[in-house]
Amino acid sequence: MLIQEGDKRTPATDLMLASILAFVAGGVNSAGFLAYHYFSANMTGNVSMTSDHLAVSQLDLALGFLTIVAMFIFGAFTASILIEIGKRQRRSNIYALTLIVEAVLLILVGxxxxxxxxxxxxxxxxxxxxxxxxxxxxxxxRISGSRVRTTHVSGVATDLGVGLAMLLGVSSGADRLAIVPRLKLHLVTIVFFALGGVLGVIGHQLLGGVSFCVFAIPLIILSVRYLR
Structure with a gap:
């Protein structure tokens, strides 16, 4: 699941990866919002809030939302640097190592x-x-060739709507077979993000900051088999 890239991947591996990572993202996002009233995975909302607070000269609040957006960008930058280094060193498990870095950070924050x-x-x-x-x-x-985007729910929801419209417009069975797996992937991403969000709220109510450590566990389970 964390070795094959792009077109070498099967729809089943993309589906499993999307479900696990979307679950983690939804949980972290909701637990963080419950505790601090900021979203960690919703960059669309954070950019909008930055603009809103700038418009009314609330510069401290605008800076807070902008900082969160900048940290997301830095995280994506960091992951891409790690992946590029891993590829140059021909490390087939670089994606697993990258997710372990994420898990460690979640545990430290928790x-x-x-x-x-x-x-x-x-x-x-x-x-x-x-x-x-x-x-x-x-x-x-990167590993899925842009098919799996676990925190970008607005884009996934858009793709789901577009895919449903395309499904209604095609008549050949071959075209349907090409569209249906993508629809399943988008739907699973949204459902597991929402499920993670529900459990993130419940987990934070019961465990507080430890809930962030709990959401690191699926990442560790997913990645540890590839570390040798």
Whole structure:
């Protein structure tokens, strides 16, 4: 699942990867929002909030949202650098290593939140969570040839609507066979992102910052088999 790239991948491996990573993204996003009222995976909303606060001269709030966006971009940049280095060194497990980096960061953030005697700065915490989401989204995008985008729900929802319209417009069985797997992938991504969001809220209510550590577990389980 974390070795083959692009067209070498099967729809089944893309489906499994999308379900696991979207679940993690939805959980981290919702838990972070419940705790700090910032989204770590919703860059569309964060850019919009930056514009809104700039328009009314609330520069401190605008800077907070802009920082979260910048951290997401930095996460994607970091993941791409790691992947490029891994490819040059011919490491077939570079995607697994990249997701392990994400998992470690989630665990560190979760422990910092759980063990801190004082409430941590919300922009700092969500910014670090956004960093992990940027890492994840870049890794899933690159390994799948842009088919799997686990944090970009607005784009996935758009693709789902477009795909449904195309499905209604085609008549040949071959065309339908080409469209249906993509629709399944988009639908699974949205469903598991939402499911992760529900469990993220419940998990944070029960466990607090430890919930971020819990959402690192699927990443570790997914990646550890490729580390040898």
């Amino acid at each position: 422990l910092a939140v759980a063990l801190s005697a004082q409430p941590l700065n919300g922009v700092l915490v969500v910014g670090l969570l956004s960093l992990t989401m940027g890492i994840q989204n870049a890794a899933s995008t």
